[in-house]
Amino acid sequence: MNTESNSALRSEIAEWMATHLTGRFEALRFRGNSGDGDALPELRKEWERELARGRWTCPGWPEDMGGRGLSVAEQVVFQEEYGRAGGPGRMGHIGEGLIGPTLIAFGTEEQKQRFLPKIRSGEEFWCQGYSEPSAGSDLANIRTRARKDPVTGEWIVSGQKVWTSLAHLSDWIFVLARCDEGSVGRNGLIFLLLPLDQHGVEIQPIRQIGGSAEFNSVFFEGARARAEHVVGAPGEGWKIAMALLGFERGISTLGQQMSFAQELELIIEIARENGAGRSPIIRQRIARAWVGLRAMRYLAMRVLADDPSGDMRREVLGYKYHWSNWHRDLGKLAMDVLGLEANIVSNDPRRERLQQLFLFSRADTIYGGTNEIQLNLIAEQGLGMPREPRGTLG
Amino acid sequence: MNTESNSALRSEIAEWMATHLTGRFEALRFRGNSGDGDALPELRKEWERELARGRWTCPGWPEDMGGRGLSVAEQVVFQEEYGRAGGPGRMGHIGEGLIGPTLIAFGTEEQKQRFLPKIRSGEEFWCQGYSEPSAGSDLANIRTRARKDPVTGEWIVSGQKVWTSLAHLSDWIFVLARCDEGSVGRNGLIFLLLPLDQHGVEIQPIRQIGGSAEFNSVFFEGARARAEHVVGAPGEGWKIAMALLGFERGISTLGQQMSFAQELELIIEIARENGAGRSPIIRQRIARAWVGLRAMRYLAMRVLADDPSGDMRREVLGYKYHWSNWHRDLGKLAMDVLGLEANIVSNDPRRERLQQLFLFSRADTIYGGTNEIQLNLIAEQGLGMPREPRGTLG
Amino acid sequence: MTLVLTDDQRMIRDEAARLLSERSSSEAVRKIVDSGAGTDAKLWSALSRELGWCSMAIPEEFGGLGLGATELVLLQEICGQWLACVPFWSTACVATPLLLAAASEEAKQRLLPAIAVGDLTIAVAWGALGEINPLAVCTVNAAKVDGGYSLHGHVSQVVDLPFADLVLVPALLDGVLSLFAVRRDAGLHIEPLTSMDATRPIGAARFDALELPPESRIDGDGLTSDAVEAALALAQLCFAAEQAGAARGVMDVTLAYVAERVQFGRAIASFQAIKHRCARLEVDIAEVRALIYGAAANFSADDAGELRLEASGARALASELLFRAAEEAIQLHGGVGFTWEYDPQLYFKRAQATTAILAQPEGHFCMIADALLGEASA
């Protein structure tokens, strides 16, 4: 994998960002990242369409699906330059990065025709219906039910999803539901595509620690998915759901790292200004953060390189744990550098950004697989240690 | 509990130590503590008899058993002054602190007459036969068997004990063994007293990380305990064994803390001399160590005070974890203060003491209940969290 | 010196716990948070006027109960445990010891009885709240003028200021640190600040040539005595107690949650990694509490002695402990941990806010190291 070259592509993107992330889009710089996900939604949707006009949505998709067919290395370049330029959190991420590739791999021709173009163009936005109140870390404990309407062939869905990011700003949701009455665990699940704007779907925001509400609970009561909007066969929903997660290869994390680097830079700047940077302990912590970020970059490059020898299997497993804990700790460092000021809410944009970092990064070690789940996976799949015994409750 | 007063007693002990821990006993100062337990054994046995002549062995035993009947607070004073004066690790500890009180509480009149005076006088030394290769943390998994000789009524013992401290320097051992064939767990155990100097007992030293051998494996093959040397009834060995552990109330830990304080003092002295004390990180660590030691002292005082209201139940549980990890970390601090010199073995007594601290303190978080067992106990007994499910192996 | 609580002390503690568990419940605290007030005036009135909390450590001669440091730390622990939105620390654990240490007899006679009956809530405008000794960096100057004194300066953060009746202001007068008592209606400029931790109000105080009568200067002979140092150490210790109590509180919240939350067919409290993490927190809580109770039992109002180091040690450990306990609470609550609806976020914000007040842990350890090793020359 070559990240330093691709310089033509690199400058093309940088230039495009410089000329387009301006004017009314200026307000979007650095916004909409983790925890701040519900910021300026309408403007960010417009930004998605701006990206689409430049053919910068879905650049990794094959050309015949509307993408640019960029290689992994090239996608990394895109993410890095996007992040470096302060490109906002992508409203289209779930569509472009998750359901799009899933449909490309498992969808029917009809599904591809129906959904992919509108994902690419920024016309339709997607959200993810996996987690449930009793199926968080334990995803196989799905209870949302899908029952086939014998007349229409439609699937009728009842149940509750939680932690649905941006559901209130999305058009479609993909849902993992139980279609075989009485099935348990990974069997008897179905993977459905549902429009959110219908009777039988209710969206409730979940207010977060920082006061914003990026996540939602989504309640289904007789909501309907069309018969042809099943991905894969009924009963093999688990397979599709896991494959989808596999498409999240973390390319976007290299763009994310640009944002991390800027946060660290800001912390260093403030530490220089307010004297915190004279404290030997703060200095050690800043140095650690820098080292951790360097390591994270190489880790991501190793993970993305997808070594055919399998040398990196263990490392892939630990990547999420590494970056999320690094980022969470950075939030604490930011506060300790701010010192007494950390506690006072003001409209100083730098302080505000660091306070948001502090609060919102608390979610990093929880969503997308908690620390505890990550460590279980590393121990069991990476180190071959015995599985945790399952209990009999719930 | 009053520790600052008792000043008459305090000066009596200090004076006695000053006048007796001299001459040939001088060599014993600060020796024989954890990890160094097999140092100078013969001289230390003589020292025990010297203590006995001063009536400073078993000072907490009732007067009619040969003790002084000191209160807990007074025993604390003794331990503190003993430690402050550099009194060596007590060869008689197991007799005085564990089996003695057990016999006083549960022994027959005959057992008391037979054993207590020689414990008090420093004539007979004891060791503890609890742990086995597959019954370490899991003590209820005892496999050593005791079978009654139908002719003599003696108990015939076969099996293996491990981690028997100072067995090679002891005269007697108390053994927890399984007397009911086919029993499991805490049932069917017996608590026996055996002389070590007999056919059927073999003692093998276990060489430790620092090269010394304080611990032993003790192999029994048809070794015999007299019929009248059962404590409690056959079958209720678990009860006696647990009661015995309860007598280890940690009074000796206040003496131990004196030794910890001297170690910390030595580290500070060296840090001042070699410049390590200018490092902000070393300074933080030294300050932490000091704070931890202060807390340990108050913790011990709270534990010993035995609050009738039960407020301290949780804190009692955590005390061992606290002191052992503190001490282990002190060992690492000592090495980092020594810097490059830490790695070089020489006959500099200060460096040697800190190197021993470093190596031997590794045992602190393992023997007498590993960290993991301590944390289980705190979680289960202190915090009421669910018990760990037992497996079916072994 | 006894490290076992007396029956009276246990009664005070248990009664406080019973009361705050009702009156400072999660709902009650959230009401204050939502209101933006930061202080629960009704609760404070109950504690200070009806229950006499502020009289605890005031000598009997000034209308108090004549109890001591142990009672203060016990109450502070309970306040922390329930995140009580009351200015108890400012009034009883900072202002009162400072008055006892440094005020003239006349000022004591005037102020302490009013505090004891709950008529006077006091904030202390420390010069540099981020310092271990916030008097060392004084940002207010006083000058003698006709008819009294004039104060100039600015204190950027004063805990409980928006709610206080009276503000104690250490100020430099002719090079000597003196103590002034300023009523909030005396022309003081108060700017309320919005705090991330909405359970305690903070304000900025500005003194623009504020003219005060002669009796507003209340110190006997400056703020330099050992007694003042002891008072500061007591304030630190009581703050540590609040933090330790909050750690206990958030841990109780967590223990209750993990006992109920089922994943993989088991209460998550049954997972060993979770048990061990809770147990380690418990060990650390016990450590800090032992240090706090031990130091409180040794407290002497005339001699800071080792109390200064122990109080600093307790503060450093308590700051770290509370933050870790709150952080673990969020983590162990999983998805709901970072929601507004669950309580970990309340403790988490309190944790961060209290870390910075009266010096971060490293500052405390630095000070202890200086005492043990001599000041660093590097």
Add this chain to the structure above:
Amino acid sequence: MTLVLTDDQRMIRDEAARLLSERSSSEAVRKIVDSGAGTDAKLWSALSRELGWCSMAIPEEFGGLGLGATELVLLQEICGQWLACVPFWSTACVATPLLLAAASEEAKQRLLPAIAVGDLTIAVAWGALGEINPLAVCTVNAAKVDGGYSLHGHVSQVVDLPFADLVLVPALLDGVLSLFAVRRDAGLHIEPLTSMDATRPIGAARFDALELPPESRIDGDGLTSDAVEAALALAQLCFAAEQAGAARGVMDVTLAYVAERVQFGRAIASFQAIKHRCARLEVDIAEVRALIYGAAANFSADDAGELRLEASGARALASELLFRAAEEAIQLHGGVGFTWEYDPQLYFKRAQATTAILAQPEGHFCMIADALLGEASA
């Protein structure tokens, strides 16, 4: 820049791993430890003479294979994993880069081919082994004398000295740091030291007006160039690789033990707290390895650049990681963990010894902070 190993690199690594798993087994290492030698001469001969390990990073013009930093860190990792008692680091990762960076063309021609074929084992008498840049504190002085040079001074700890054929000695000559090559039979006083970590020999070197011929000075123009700094950074990086490898090694030992040890009717590997602790170590191993491989892939012999910071970062993390891995190994082995008979103690002593060599973690972090923040004025 590629972060995937080439097939050749994988082959080198796998072959090395296969060999050392046989030739540097626990029994083999213990034999060296018991002998007090600290070096396994036979193994070293096999590696250096038969397998050409020392030729890896020597350019082809000097008889080497012309490979680079990545091959060195791969081999160092394997050496660490098996605690191989060989002077590979000193010879191939310190002396060779230093010669390449600073030696005159003549000296390179003379020395490098001999190193490449395994005829020359070299120790470097760093002035201050506890520093990040051990050349910065030079404890040896050189003077020009009739017929050559005279060296004075003392280097208190020289890694691999007791086994080396040749010692490289940085010495101050007329205020310029120069490099001398001293054969062990040239009258050098070597005092072997007893090391707690008996898997690597250490000696003290004393130069008492040691007279040397002119060709013993081997530097081109002093030891000040960027190339020398890059060589030092590479030495740090390779040392980090050894530590990371040792962490992997001791963790493998631990994983094998906990998979077999049964307590409470279960393999202790099934206890979640133990799983999580092992998993966290694994995450940290991956972190350090990524940093090492990334830095090695970026290595340029002419420009220390960011390599210096990354190598320091890798060293800091690897020191902490190895110590923690070894500490956990002892703990998770329970009673047998602190016995002589089991292997954790070997790694544990290596962990402590390597922490102190070439600066402790805080020193490395300090240096990085200075680069990021400017030097501390406090």
